[in-house]
Every structure is written in structure tokens, then in C-alpha cells.
Amino acid sequence: MKKFSTSIRVLAVFTVICGIMYPAAITGISQLLFQDKANGSMITIETQEGSEALVGSSLLGQVFTEPQYLIGRPQTVSNAAPSSGDQAAAVAERIDFWEALAPLNEADIPMELVTASASGVDPHISPEAAAYQVERIAAERGMDSERVQAIIDEKTSGRAFFVFGEPAVNVLEVNLALDEASAAE
Known part of the structure; x- marks a missing residue:
């Protein structure tokens, strides 16, 4: 039972790191440094x-x-x-x-x-x-x-x-x- 609860905690930690923190950091860096490309390089005309x-x-x-x-x-x-x-x-x-x-x-x-x-x-x-x-x-x-x-x-x-x-x-x-x-x- 101890291994199961440890596995769940490790899963939760890696889910937060890999599923939330890492994508948020990469998205933030992309928006900061490469905003046009990160948003699809959209072309607009007047x-x-x-x-x-x-x-x-x-x-x-x-x-x-x-x-x-x-x-x-x-x-x-x-x-x-x-x-x-x-x-x-x-x-x-x-x-x-x-x-x-x-x-x-x-x-x-x-x-x-x-x-x-x-x-x-x-x-x-x-x-x-x-x-x-x-x-x-x-x-x-x-x-x-x-x-x-x-x-x-x-x-x-x-x-x-x-x-x-x-x-x-x-x-x-x-x-x-x-x-x-x-x-x-």
C-alpha cells in the first residue's frame, strides 16, 4: 500500500511539473520573445x-x-x-x-x-x-x-x-x- 501512495504522489508531482509548470513557462517565454510566431504568424490587412x-x-x-x-x-x-x-x-x-x-x-x-x-x-x-x-x-x-x-x-x-x-x-x-x-x- 505504501508503494501505491508513493506512486500517486510522484504522479501528482510530475503532472504538475510536466503538465502545468513546464507548458506555462514555455508559453510565457514564447509570448515574451517570439510573440508573432507563438500566435501563428497571422497576417492582417486594413x-x-x-x-x-x-x-x-x-x-x-x-x-x-x-x-x-x-x-x-x-x-x-x-x-x-x-x-x-x-x-x-x-x-x-x-x-x-x-x-x-x-x-x-x-x-x-x-x-x-x-x-x-x-x-x-x-x-x-x-x-x-x-x-x-x-x-x-x-x-x-x-x-x-x-x-x-x-x-x-x-x-x-x-x-x-x-x-x-x-x-x-x-x-x-x-x-x-x-x-x-x-x-x-
């Missing part, structure tokens, strides 16, 4: 009425299919093997989409634009995938292609500590900046 509207998170991809927008990776999750017929059919369908969207673009379609990411909600594309879309976006918006590329460059993050990862373009942030630039012109 509406015409002067209030703020939540448009999304810089950490989650959104679906854009209109030609005036930068389009990200397909937002689907698939467990299909690269060699499967289902995967080949999905890629072929996506290639048809891109060819119909910009029939005059003779450049090779970047592979990431026709294959889904592992999570299905990747908010970034490579600078090369963004560059593939510059001419189409510029033509649709009546903007100079250099201005579109400059907006993409502004929203491109580099490697962490100049070593880790690859440069990446946040699709939502670029599209919001494109809307803002179009409204200003």
Missing part, C-alpha cells in the same frame, strides 16, 4: 472601413488559382508513390492547368508547381517557381514585369544563418503586396 481583417498565416499555404496571383504548390496530400499511375495522372492534370494558364510561356514548368508538398499546406515556393510566373502576373495586372519581380524579391527569405535551407518565396505575402501595388497605381 479594410476600407479602417478596421483590420485577418487574411491568413504566413506559415500556411492558401489556394490561389487566378492568373493575376502568384500560385503556390498544389494543396493536396497524397501518399501515392512517384511511380504510381495516380501520381502521374495528377501531375499531367496540373501540367495541363499551367499550360492553359500561360500558353505563351515556353519555359519548363518547375516540378514543385505540379507536385504536392509533404504537408499539403506549404506556404513557400522557390524563387525559380516564382520567376516562372512573373510575365503572366505582370500581363494580367498591367504592371511592369520588373516591378512584379521586385515584389517577389522583397518577399523572398534567404538561407537561415547563410547555410541552412534554401531561399523561399512566401506566396500569400507576395499576393498581398501585388494587390497593394495594383491598388496604388
